[in-house]
Amino acid sequence: xxxxxxxxxxxxxxxxxxxxxxxxxxxxxxxxxxxxxxxxxxxxxxxxxxxxxxxxxxxxxxxxxxxxxxxxxxxxxxxxxxxxxxxxxxxxxxxxxxxxxxxxxxxxxxxxxxxx
Amino acid sequence: xxxxxxxxxxxxxxxxxxxxxxxxxxxxxxxxxxxxxxxxxxxxxxxxxxxxxxxxxxxxxxxxxxxxxxxxxxxxxxxxxxxxxxxxxxxxxxxxxxxxxxxxxxxxxxxxxxxx
Numbered sequence: 001x002x003x004x005x006x007x008x009x010x011x012x013x014x015x016x017x018x019x020x021x022x023x024x025x026x027x028x029x030x031x032x033x034x035x036x037x038x039x040x041x042x043x044x045x046x047x048x049x050x051x052x053x054x055x056x057x058x059x060x061x062x063x064x065x066x067x068x069x070x071x072x073x074x075x076x077x078x079x080x081x082x083x084x085x086x087x088x089x090x091x092x093x094x095x096x097x098x099x100x101x102x103x104x105x106x107x108x109x110x111x112x113x114x115x116x
Numbered sequence: 117x118x119x120x121x122x123x124x125x126x127x128x129x130x131x132x133x134x135x136x137x138x139x140x141x142x143x144x145x146x147x148x149x150x151x152x153x154x155x156x157x158x159x160x161x162x163x164x165x166x167x168x169x170x171x172x173x174x175x176x177x178x179x180x181x182x183x184x185x186x187x188x189x190x191x192x193x194x195x196x197x198x199x200x201x202x203x204x205x206x207x208x209x210x211x212x213x214x215x216x217x218x219x220x221x222x223x224x225x226x227x228x229x230x231x232x
Contacts, residue, residue: 033219042120042207042222043161056219089159105220107153107161 002026004108006092012114013082020078021111025094029106032075034067035091036060037110043091049075082115089113118143120208120223127228129198136183137193137226139208149211150191151220152182156204164206167191198230 005024013019025032030051035043046065048056051072061067064082069075079086089110119142129135141150152164167175167182175182183192195202205225212219 035220040224042209042225043220044222045219048219091159091161093161105151105163107163110159112159 004092004094004106006090006108006111008111009109010112010114012116015084015115016081018078018080019082019113020076021090021092021113023075023077023092023094023108025074025092026106029094029096030072031095032069033093033095033105034075034077035093037089037091038087046077046090079113082113084115087113087115118145118210118212118221120210120221122208122223122226124226125224127226129195129228129230131200131230131232132197134194134196135198135228137195137206137208137228139191139193139223141189141191141208141210143189143210150182150184151209151211152180152191152193153207153209153222154202154204155207155225161207165193195228200230200232203228203230 004026007022011019032049034046036046037043046058046061047067049069052069064080067077089112091107091110093105093107095105121140124138148169150167154162154164165175165177165180165182167184174184179196181194183194205227207225208223209220
């Protein structure tokens with residue numbers, strides 16, 4: 001499978017614990033994005049990487065959230081001291097260089113987080 | 117501010133009939149892109165169709181077409197000959213026109229149910 005893959009697909013954690021999600025983008029895609037989606041809403045932008053550089057972070061990304069893309073390939077999103085409000089689906093997407101064509105943005109299946 | 121509005125929380129359609137999902141957008145930028153994504157229960161965001169603000173003709177992709185009315189700032193998705201597998205959430209999104217990358221702003225979505 002050559003699509004965007006995310007792991008784990010589902011995670012249940014107790015409030016206060018740390019969790020980490022991994023995203024493997026499509027090979028050779030230099031741009032990687034994280035989005036968060038809560039029930040009944042559309043995805044909201046969290047952060048963007050171009051290669052290993054994190055070029056933008058949303059205000060939604062509090063100091064408990066950290067994302068890395070150390071070698072410009074896979075990325076991790078860590079949430080420290082989880083809160084119930086962190087319960088959501090975390091979507092990863094990747095793309096090549098900016099294009100006016102929409103079909104360069106590919107999403108993974110998401111990682112569902114439930115904080116109890 | 118840039119915003120996407122989808123006013124239909126849910127829609128029903130009979131199999132083999134056509135259905136229109138509404139989307140209006142708000143932006144002051146002359147250059148932008150509009151997308152429709154399908155999200156089945158598995159969670160993956162599946163790209164359906166794209167319309168650029170300077171495109172002269174409405175976009176079409178198989179059974180999907182986009183009714184783009186620039187003056188009204190609307191970009192409705194038309195699905196012809198609905199199939200049971202079309203049952204899913206549908207999101208309209210707008211590409212942020214500046215910044216050099218594909219940051220997407222999503223609407224709240226419309227849940228489509230196709231009945232046999």
